Amino acid sequence: MKPIKIGTRGSKLALYQAHYVAELLAQRQIKSEIVIIDTKGDQIMDVAISKIGSKGVFTEELEIQLEKGVIDIAVHSAKDMQSTLPEGFELIAFTAREKTNDVIVSHHGSVNLADTAKPLVLGTSSTRRVATLKHYYPHVMTTEIRGNLQTRIAKMEAGVCDGLVLAYAGVHRMGYDSLIKQTLSLDEFTPAVGQGSIAVEAYQGLGHTFRHQITQAVHNAETGFCLQAERSYLRVLDGGCSIPIFALANYTDNQIHLNGGIVDLDGTRRIHKQVIGPPESAESLGKELANLVLDAGGGEILTSIKQQLNK
Numbered sequence: 019m020k021p022i023k024i025g026t027r028g029s030k031l032a033l034y035q036a037h038y039v040a041e042l043l044a045q046r047q048i049k050s051e052i053v054i055i056d057t058k059g060d061q062i063m064d065v066a067i068s069k070i071g072s073k074g075v076f077t078e079e080l081e082i083q084l085e086k087g088v089i090d091i092a093v094h095s096a097k098d099m100q101s102t103l104p105e106g107f108e109l110i111a112f113t114a115r116e117k118t119n120d121v122i123v124s125h126h127g128s129v130n131l132a133d134t135a136k137p138l139v140l141g142t143s144s145t146r147r148v149a150t151l152k153h154y155y156p157h158v159m160t161t162e163i164r165g166n167l168q169t170r171i172a173k174m175e176a177g178v179c180d181g182l183v184l185a186y187a188g189v190h191r192m193g194y195d196s197l198i199k200q201t202l203s204l205d206e207f208t209p210a211v212g213q214g215s216i217a218v219e220a221y222q223g224l225g226h227t228f229r230h231q232i233t234q235a236v237h238n239a240e241t242g243f244c245l246q247a248e249r250s251y252l253r254v255l256d257g258g259c260s261i262p263i264f265a266l267a268n269y270t271d272n273q274i275h276l277n278g279g280i281v282d283l284d285g286t287r288r289i290h291k292q293v294i295g296p297p298e299s300a301e302s303l304g305k306e307l308a309n310l311v312l313d314a315g316g317g318e319i320l321t322s323i324k325q326q327l328n329k
């Protein structure tokens with residue numbers, strides 16, 4: 019059989035993830051090769067993602083190549099995937115999830131958010147992280163920082179900020195564990211939908227045999243149900259990555275525990291709810307959570323955020 023062509027962005031994190039999927043395939047004697055594709059999100063480095071327009075900046079170019087059949091699958095951080103894919107595209111596998119926490123990475127000896135006496139400037143480009151910091155740790159200052167992990171760390175070391183708020187998954191994948199100074203709680207820093215999992219995207223033209231083999235080798239069913247619930251929540255709120263929405267599902271005792279919410283851009287209000295149900299109801303659990311959050315004031319928050327971002 020021909021090797022499966024795995025499309026990926028060229029960043030180190032993206033390449034790591036593509037190789038990770040290739041390795042899972044190789045464990046089942048499935049041959050693959052990696053094809054690097056440039057994306058708009060990689061080219062525009064000096065503008066905040068929230069200003070480029072969030073819809074698929076990292077995924078559009080890969081989708082064009084999928085549709086042309088230049089690549090068979092595309093590998094992404096699950097977190098970077100829009101809640102609704104364009105017609106004809108589908109996520110066919112999610113890898114077993116890495117620890118989902120956000121962490122603080124710093125070149126300084128110690129950094130602790132709870133230490134209110136020390137002035138602290140943290141770099142992040144995520145509205146969720148900025149708003150969550152404002153909500154729980156208003157003494158912390160933030161500065162917008164972009165680029166891949168290596169660039170961000172270089173900027174931090176050059177003195178742009180004291181530390182960075184990042185996903186543990188990416189930090190770990192890039193081998194920067196030694197810079198982790200604090201692991202943030204999931205209750206406060208509830209992660210972005212999909213954080214910690216790697217997603218495989220395919221176009222409808224992908225043959226049944228490839229599809230089946232890939233799913234067998236790469237997909238983790240428990241993570242799959244969790245992500246289905248989280249992504250269903252995101253779809254109702256129609257987030258886009260610039261809106262500080264968060265959700266995390268856990269699979270325990272054959273039940274999905276889905277919790278999530280939304281926080282105001284300035285951190286004033288934060289809504290956080292939980293729902294529980296069987297994995298087969300993952301999709302409806304997401305909708306149930308969305309309705310709870312919207313009714314508890316999330317609807318107002320969402321409207322006001324959209325107005326602010328459109329200015």
Ligand SMILES: NCc1[nH]cc(CCC(=O)O)c1CC(=O)O
Pocket residue numbers: 095096097098183184185186187188189212213214215216
């Ligand atoms: N937004 C960029 C992005 N997309 C995926 C990861 C890390 C890997 C993951 O969450 O699975 C990151 C970096 C970060 O948020 O720190």
